[in-house]
Each structure stands twice: as structure tokens, then as C-alpha cells.
Amino acid sequence: MTSPFGALAGRALTTGxxxxxxxxxxxxxxxxxxLTAAEVAAACDRHAGVGADGLIRVVRSAALPxxxxxxxxxxxxxxxxDYRNADGSLAEMCGNGVRVFVHYLRVRGLVELGAGESVVVGTRGGPRRVTFDGELYTVEMGTWAMPGGLPAVQAGYDVVVQVPGLSGPRAGLRVTVPNxxxxxxxxxxxxxxxxVLTGGASYEPAPPEGTNLELVVPLGEDDGDGEAVGRVRMRVLERGVGETRSCGTGTCAAxxxxxxxxxxxxxxTWxxxxxGGEVVVRVLGDTVTLTGPAVLTADVTLLN
Known part of the structure; x- marks a missing residue:
């Protein structure tokens, strides 16, 4: 019988x-x-595979176009x-995934990274600098934008969204980070x-490239060392995945x-x-950083 895991069958993998x-x-x-999309989806399947929100191929930049x-x-x-969503589709960036990626590189001895030191890694969204502080990782997430421009910011929205479990249409604001x-x-x-974040949300106008959806509740501000720090609670429906416990670019967008x-x-600062926990987002003009933890959980081998 042909393995659904294809090229991944028999390979040693790591989860995190x-x-x-x-x-x-x-x-x-x-x-x-x-890797095919079907092989990635099979490995990420939570019932018949390893189970994950996405797959990261750890590869040297020189080996890829x-x-x-x-x-x-x-x-x-x-x-x-090289990041893939759970359905096998390609994604530009993943803020949580890049922290886990760099943690993997450091733990496996593929990069030397002491407290306060940083490394630059490649993503489809461009190069990203990641700094290790001894417990957490801070990612320079790159340039963000609001596709609707100033009119959308002034109006407070540029999309009308229908979400199962919520009554009536809701106003949505588009943000790219770069997802x-x-x-x-x-x-x-x-x-x-x-x-109900099971994939039934609808958008007007419909986003041609798809979209992640963040539902947020603003929680006010705290005073952090003399600086106002905003707080927000969030749930996310990830494009090509479903609801996840967190989304790095999504927390930035929120x-x-x-x-x-x-x-x-x-x-x-937010x-x-x-x-799945808490991260800190800092807005620096037209760029943004994301700080949070990264954990490796297991080494596994797909058997068939």
C-alpha cells in the first residue's frame, strides 16, 4: 500500500x-x-498523522530558488x-513558526545563539531577524500595511464579515503582516x-487570496514601567488550517x-x-516586532 506520507515516510521529524x-x-x-500538499496535509492530520497546524521544512536558503x-x-x-499550512498550501510567514524554527536551529546546534544575540532567517515574506533573550524570542516581523488605506482607518473597517455564532454582519479591518x-x-x-470558528465565515468583498480572521476584545491599558501597554484578547481562524490556539502574524494584526x-x-506596545498563552507586539512605525516563547516537544518518525 502506498504511504500517504510519501517522501516524509521513515523520516525523523520534530514537533514544537x-x-x-x-x-x-x-x-x-x-x-x-x-513535498506535495497531500503529503504535508497527511503529516499534519491530527487523527491519521503526527498532527499540527503547519509544517516547517528546515532548509538552507542556497538550496531553494x-x-x-x-x-x-x-x-x-x-x-x-519553508512553511506550509496544515492543508499543504504555502504561507508567506508565520510569527510563531519562525520562533520555533530558530529555537530548533539553536537546540540542534545549527546556529550559535547566546542571550541577546540574533540570527537572520529567510521566509517567503522576506528575511526576518530573530533575537534570543535567554527565555523568549523576538521576531522583526517586517513592514505591515492596511490595504484599505486611510479611508479604511478613518471608517474603522473595509470588509463586512459574517461569522457563525455571531448575530448579524460585523465590520472588519484588513491588515497584512505580510499574510x-x-x-x-x-x-x-x-x-x-x-x-463558531469552523471555517464558515464569509466576507464582502471576498478576499481573492483568502484571509485569516481575528476576533478581538480590547481589554484596556496597563502602565508598564511608565509606558502605556494595551491588552487585547483574541481568537483566530487561520487560512488553510482552521481555528488555532495562536497565530503570530494574527496577533500583530490584532x-x-x-x-x-x-x-x-x-x-x-500590546x-x-x-x-495558547500570551505574546507581546510592539509597533515601530511601519514595522512591528513579536515576542514570545518557543518549545520543542518530541522527536518522531512516520512509519508508513
Whole structure:
């Protein structure tokens, strides 16, 4: 019988997570594997495979056509995070995944990274610098944008969203980080808990490339060492995956949208609470950083 895992059958893999957004990591430093979407989906299947929100191939940038562009931008980006969603589709970036990726590189001795030191890795969203502080990892997530521009920010929305479990249409604001996101604010945590995030959301206008959906409840501000720090709770429906316990680019999008709704004087630093834990998002002009944990959980081998 042909294995559903294809090229992954018999290979040693590692599992890990960042705020319970979990991944299968596949070592392929020389780029020898050609993975199909079906093979990735089989490995990520939670009933018939290892189970994960996505798969990360650990490969040198020089071994990939996409990596040539990355190395042209930053010759120090030796390693490339080849990230796939659980359905096998390609994604531009994954903020939780890149922390787990760098943690894997450090633990496996593929990079030397002490406290306060950083490494640049390649992604389809461009090179990303990741700094290790001894417990957490901070990712420079790159440039963010709101596709609707100033009119969308002034109106507070540029998409109308219908979500099962929520009554009536809701206003959504599009944010790219660089993955596409749509952020919807809810009035309280009871409504957040009542939303059904099983993939039945609809959008007007419909996003041609798909979108992640973040449902958020703003929780006000705290005073952190003399700096105002915003707080927001979030659930996420990830494109090509379903509901996940966390989404790195999604937490950035959530913070950026709530900050935009807050107007002038809104905080630049945000604690984002997700079902899998907490991360910190910092807005630095037209760029954003994400700080959070990374954990490796197991080494496994697919048997058939």
C-alpha cells in the first residue's frame, strides 16, 4: 500500500509549538525533498498523522530558488523557513513558526545563539531577524500595511464579515503582516466565546487570496514601567488550517487594528492574549516586532 506520507515516510521529524500554535519540523538542509500538499496535509492530520497546524521544512536558503532572493537581500540568512499550512498550501510567514524554527536551529546546534544575540532567517515574506533573550524570542516581523488605506482607518473597517455564532454582519479591518488578515472587534468575552470558528465565515468583498480572521476584545491599558501597554484578547481562524490556539502574524494584526481604532495616543506596545498563552507586539512605525516563547516537544518518525 502506498504511504500517504510519501517522501516524509521513515523520516525523523520534530514537533514544537509557540503559544500552542504547533508545527512539524522536517530537517532537509540540502533541499532534497519535494513535498506535495497531500503529503504535508497527511503529516499534519491530527487523527491519521503526527498532527499540527503547519509544517516547517528546515532548509538552507542556497538550496531553494526563493532563497536566492533572500540571500541577495541579506547574505547572512543561511537558513530558510519553508512553511506550509496544515492543508499543504504555502504561507508567506508565520510569527510563531519562525520562533520555533530558530529555537530548533539553536537546540540542534545549527546556529550559535547566546542571550541577546540574533540570527537572520529567510521566509517567503522576506528575511526576518530573530533575537534570543535567554527565555523568549523576538521576531522583526517586517513592514505591515492596511490595504484599505486611510479611508479604511478613518471608517474603522473595509470588509463586512459574517461569522457563525455571531448575530448579524460585523465590520472588519484588513491588515497584512505580510499574510492577509481581517480583524473584527467584539464587545465582550462572552460573544468571543460564542463565535463558531469552523471555517464558515464569509466576507464582502471576498478576499481573492483568502484571509485569516481575528476576533478581538480590547481589554484596556496597563502602565508598564511608565509606558502605556494595551491588552487585547483574541481568537483566530487561520487560512488553510482552521481555528488555532495562536497565530503570530494574527496577533500583530490584532494589535495593529485595535491601535488604529484607538486613534492618536493609542499604545505602541500590546499584550495579546490567545488561547495558547500570551505574546507581546510592539509597533515601530511601519514595522512591528513579536515576542514570545518557543518549545520543542518530541522527536518522531512516520512509519508508513
Amino acid at each position: 509549538h509557540g503559544t500552542e500554535n504547533d508545527f512539524v519540523l522536517v530537517p532537509d538542509p540540502d533541499g532534497a525533498l519535494e 526563493e532563497g536566492a532572493d533572500i540571500l541577495a537581500q541579506d547574505p547572512g540568512a543561511e537558513w530558510f523557513m 492577509p488578515h481581517t480583524v473584527v472587534a467584539l464587545p465582550d468575552e462572552a460573544e468571543l466565546a460564542g463565535a 494589535a495593529l487594528a485595535v491601535r488604529a481604532w484607538g486613534g492618536p495616543g493609542a499604545p505602541d 499584550r495579546v492574549l490567545v488561547p
